[in-house]
Amino acid sequence: MIPLFYILSICVALVSIGIAGVAIEKNFITIMLAIELIFLASTIAFVGFFTYSATPNASGFIGLITVWAVAAVEIISLIAIYIYMKANGFEFDIELLSKLKW
Amino acid sequence: MIEVISFAIVSFIILLSSIMIFYQKSIMRAVVLLTLSFGSSSLIFFILNQNFIALLQLFIFVGGMSTYLIVAVSSEYKKIKEIDFVKICIVAAVIFSAVFLSIVGVTSNNAVQSTSMSSYFAYTFENYFPLIYATIVMLFLTSMGSVLIIRKYVKLMI
Numbered sequence: 001m002i003p004l005f006y007i008l009s010i011c012v013a014l015v016s017i018g019i020a021g022v023a024i025e026k027n028f029i030t031i032m033l034a035i036e037l038i039f040l041a042s043t044i045a046f047v048g049f050f051t052y053s054a055t056p057n058a059s060g061f062i063g064l065i066t067v068w069a070v071a072a073v074e075i076i077s078l079i080a081i082y083i084y085m086k087a088n089g090f091e092f093d094i095e096l097l098s099k100l101k102w
Numbered sequence: 103m104i105e106v107i108s109f110a111i112v113s114f115i116i117l118l119s120s121i122m123i124f125y126q127k128s129i130m131r132a133v134v135l136l137t138l139s140f141g142s143s144s145l146i147f148f149i150l151n152q153n154f155i156a157l158l159q160l161f162i163f164v165g166g167m168s169t170y171l172i173v174a175v176s177s178e179y180k181k182i183k184e185i186d187f188v189k190i191c192i193v194a195a196v197i198f199s200a201v202f203l204s205i206v207g208v209t210s211n212n213a214v215q216s217t218s219m220s221s222y223f224a225y226t227f228e229n230y231f232p233l234i235y236a237t238i239v240m241l242f243l244t245s246m247g248s249v250l251i252i253r254k255y256v257k258l259m260i
Binding site: 001002006007009012013014016017018019020021023024025030031032033034036037040043044047048050051058061064065068071072079093 | 170
């Protein structure tokens with residue numbers, strides 16, 4: 001019997017690794033991989049909360065499907081944009097994000 | 103007890119592979135490590151007795167990872183700057199310590215495992231879940247291995 005505490009600890013650790021990767025990494029595709037880690041943490045949290053809920057119903061499964069759909073659409077659309085911009089010679093400079101610093 | 107031990111091993115694999123993603127020079131290895139962490143997460147769902155969700159997790163991320171693999175095979179990936187391994191660990195530890203007690207500490211420690219999601223959706227083939235799971239894992243590993251062999255022996259002109 002695994003406590004809910006352990007599952008949520010894994011989720012928070014994965015989210016923190018993903019946020020650190022988004023904050024530090026310089027490459028576009030690796031940033032996408034870090035965002036995938038955050039989605040993975042959200043799926044684990046959904047399944048954990050469904051498993052340990054006092055009044056279980058199918059709403060956890062609906063949320064899980066939503067997370068999967070968002071992850072898939074996000075991967076495919078962003079990589080299509082990336083390949084299009086590469087093919088047409090646009091510069092995709094991830095360093096411009098550092099303008100958000102204050 | 104054996105559940106907790108297996109959960110600890112699988113979660114250690116997940117965390118280690120997800121940290122090592124940012125330490126790879128080749129995006130191919132990074133994608134393979136991300137795939138390892140996704141597969142281990144489906145093992146976590148198995149440990150939680152959510153067999154149906156474990157199957158779906160593998161099914162869906164076959165599609166997602168194949169997209170990444172296409173990009174990884176077709177693109178030249180060079181890192182401009184080397185990312186420091188210690189730096190990313192420190193930032194992740196700071197975020198973890200900031201978020202951990204505020205989120206995880208509040209939730210109930212006495213929650214009891216109630217249901218399996220497969221009881222809602224799959225009455226009929228529930229007994230065959232390990233067989234189907236093994237089949238999907240074998241297919242997925244075969245596809246991954248074929249991509250790796252293509253990557254090694256065939257020069258793709260994309």
